[in-house]
Amino acid sequence: MGAIAGLASAAAGLAIGELIAGIWTSLESPVVSVGNRVVDNVPRPLKTWAIETFGTNDKAVLLGMVALLLALGAALIGMLAVRRGLRFGLIGIGIFTAVGMLASLGRGTSGLLAPLPSLVGGLVAGAALALLMYRGNLDFAGEQAVAGSQTQPAQALPAQALPAQALPAQSMLLKAPNRRQFLGTAAGVTAGAVVIGGAARWLRNQGAAAAERLKIVLPRATQPLPDPPAAVELGVAGAAPFFTPTSEFYRIDTALTVPRVDLSTWTLEVMGEVSTPITLSYEQLLERPMIEADITIACVSNEVGGDLIGTARWLGCRLDDLLKEAGVSATADQIVGRSVDGFTAGFPTALLDGRDALVAIAMNGEPLPAKHGFPARLIVPGVYGYVSATKWLSQIELTTFEAFQGYWIPRGWSVDGPIKTxxxxxxxxxxxxxxxxxxxxxxxxxxxxxxxxxxxxxxxxxxxxxxxxxxxxxxxxxxxxxxxxxxxxxxxxxxxxxxxxxxxxxxxxxxxxxxxxxxxxxxxxxxxxx
Incomplete structure (x- = not known):
């Protein structure tokens, strides 16, 4: 019964945490917060192994492992509460809550509100555990187990030998756990957690980004590209098509869950070593001259013969035109893209050599899907994504390689990332x-x-x-x-x-x-x- 109490309580707390993160799009759920810190701090060999072994399913595997560890911890906390008393269970929940709160303070956080899902989730988990132990008389069982030999002599005495005023307390101390009442309450708590968790998932999947994306009317490119010649396709069954379908396009990034962006508040800033900083709303970005470009992009984690590569027709504004308006300082040698979740990737300003580097807003004729960077991302031909292809773009900073390192560089990856033949x-x-x-x-x-x-x-x-x-x-x-x-x-x-x-x-x-x-x-x- 202790394991069930711990698991049901944890489910209630996590569901509330997920719901809060679903309502406030800038917040992370407790599981995602912990998972993101694992991603940020995992050794490079382990990260490489995970991608090689699980491919694009690496995030699902990591979230599953975090959930499994939480479940094991919750079961142990529940058993500890039954054996030693409620206060020990609450201490265990407090420790897990503190871990979640600390994890929420990583990159891309929401300031003082970042720990809120973990904090409220921990309070709910503690209340649920107290309720379950009360309904099942489990805390009394725990006190009895602790009392042990002290209760046995009194139990051996005939009732008539005890003082009348001692009978109620003794009968309460020895009251057996109410399994039926406990299991009913546990089922109710779990069912509530499932419903709340489902609502949270719906909010995440059907949030502002998904709804607003459906309303977008893409601008036309100033010079639309014609369809590629038919002869680019050789017509061999089983060979990759020239354009990779969006639904099959690879996704490799550090975001355990897809960031949700509210277009009413989203802006793109051009900042750093520029003479004229620029801030654009989504509407203003769409009003800029647009070009189309057919570009193959690849992940540095792509093994020989791997499929972490794809080709799409991208629509966006030229990055070099945007930076020309901002006025790049002569001392700046690095362009850093920063995501809404705090991820960064940097590449040399020298790569703006006339190639079609884009602030992309669409791929294959549709607004960027959320998992591919909605509302905007960077596309830079010729370099791997880990140094260039920032998704969910919020800032473009001009700086130097001496002053700043992108996310992957201090983790042992090369500063330069040209795509190899x-x-x-x-x-x-x-x-x-x-x-x-x-x-x-x-x-x-x-x-x-x-x-x-x-x-x-x-x-x-x-x-x-x-x-x-x-x-x-x-x-x-x-x-x-x-x-x-x-x-x-x-x-x-x-x-x-x-x-x-x-x-x-x-x-x-x-x-x-x-x-x-x-x-x-x-x-x-x-x-x-x-």
Missing amino acids: QSRIDTPRNGSRVTAGSTVPIAGVAWAPIRGISKVEVRIDNGEWQEATLGEEYQATTWRQWKLDWKPSSGEHKIAVRATDGEGATQTDQLAPVAPDGATGWHTITVYAE
């Missing part, structure tokens, strides 16, 4: 079986944003490199599809791919991990022909 085999899949003697298309994509792809070669077993057919060259900022037709003989075969960029440099065969500046090596698979 890479290629990937999409079909056939590793370990798959193909028909011997029939034509099997080997196909995939290759990328070297800004430099472009000039050649892709495929090697089967230890044979010669064979040049693959490329999709039509479109823009240097996007990946290119490739394919090679092959008639396999029976048996096991190894297939490797390598790409050469537009500057004539062929990707290296040297295997390197994703840390500190991106993985290298040739993607190689094994297939079986029969």
